[in-house]
Amino acid sequence: MKNLVFDVMLKGRFVCTLSYQYCPLFPVSDKELHDFVISKRPTLKNKPFNIVF
Numbered sequence: 001m002k003n004l005v006f007d008v009m010l011k012g013r014f015v016c017t018l019s020y021q022y023c024p025l026f027p028v029s030d031k032e033l034h035d036f037v038i039s040k041r042p043t044l045k046n047k048p049f050n051i052v053f
Contacts, residue, residue, distance in 0.1 A: 008037055009050045
């Protein structure tokens with residue numbers, strides 16, 4: 001397992017940094033990351049946040 005570290009931005013402002021564990025054999029989809037962010041930060045639900053690497 002590897003860690004993918006990324007920042008979450010809302011309207012150009014920094015919200016948080018999250019770490020996502022994934023297996024390099026399988027591709028990581030946008031929906032997977034979006035659902036992961038929502039599970040960790042439920043206040044971002046229905047808001048237009050960006051994921052920045």
